[in-house]
Amino acid sequence: MRSSNLLFAALAGGVVAHGDHGSKSQKPIVGPNASWMEKHMAEEHHADNYDARSFFALHDFDSSGTWEPREILRTYGLMDDSNKHVTAERKDEIIKEIMRLADYDNDGLVSRDEFVRFIDHEHKTLPDMGTGPGHHGDDEYEYEIHHWEKYHDENTKLEDLTHPEDIEHFKKHEQMEEEEERLEELNKRTIVEENIPAKFRRNP
Numbered sequence: 001m002r003s004s005n006l007l008f009a010a011l012a013g014g015v016v017a018h019g020d021h022g023s024k025s026q027k028p029i030v031g032p033n034a035s036w037m038e039k040h041m042a043e044e045h046h047a048d049n050y051d052a053r054s055f056f057a058l059h060d061f062d063s064s065g066t067w068e069p070r071e072i073l074r075t076y077g078l079m080d081d082s083n084k085h086v087t088a089e090r091k092d093e094i095i096k097e098i099m100r101l102a103d104y105d106n107d108g109l110v111s112r113d114e115f116v117r118f119i120d121h122e123h124k125t126l127p128d129m130g131t132g133p134g135h136h137g138d139d140e141y142e143y144e145i146h147h148w149e150k151y152h153d154e155n156t157k158l159e160d161l162t163h164p165e166d167i168e169h170f171k172k173h174e175q176m177e178e179e180e181e182r183l184e185e186l187n188k189r190t191i192v193e194e195n196i197p198a199k200f201r202r203n204p
Contacts (some may be wrong), residue, residue: 040133044134060112066109067109102114
């Protein structure tokens with residue numbers, strides 16, 4: 001339970017890596033006619049004050065200065081389990097559509113300048129591709145922003161974490177801790193007995 005207790009303390013204290021979003025969900029309220037980008041930033045980043053450059057930088061996951069096809073898929077939540085049903089063909093269609101809209105020099109990438117031109121100069125926006133709000137954070141971030149902030153706060157006690165999402169989340173941490181301890185123990189051995197063929201093992 002050591003790592004789970006530490007994780008709980010971090011969440012309750014609001015010191016998770018993605019920042020303190022407040023004791024309750026701080027998701028901005030967006031209207032029914034809001035663009036997909038506005039809904040995405042509100043739902044996934046709890047932000048309503050952003051511009052083209054900041055949106056681009058936030059989704060330039062490898063900080064290369066360009067959006068590659070994989071980053072477009074991740075921005076639209078297509079690397080997340082919630083969209084594992086989306087076919088490869090549909091993913092290719094989404095990539096091609098974004099490239100058609102914003103890859104002005106047709107090099108297979110969307111640069112920051114191209115994105116700024118698309119948003120600020122042509123006054124366009126990323127279209128809704130029907131793939132949801134675009135979950136693309138890691139497990140910690142998704143749990144924090146989509147569950148912890150909605151149902152818990154700094155006053156939550158460990159024994160209060162009884163929601164199925166809580167149980168599943170901390171179960172994953174227990175499994176990870178057990179695996180880390182097993183690997184640590186194996187690394188301490190000069191020879192890993194389980195890797196020796198049975199016929200060569202010494203019997204006690």
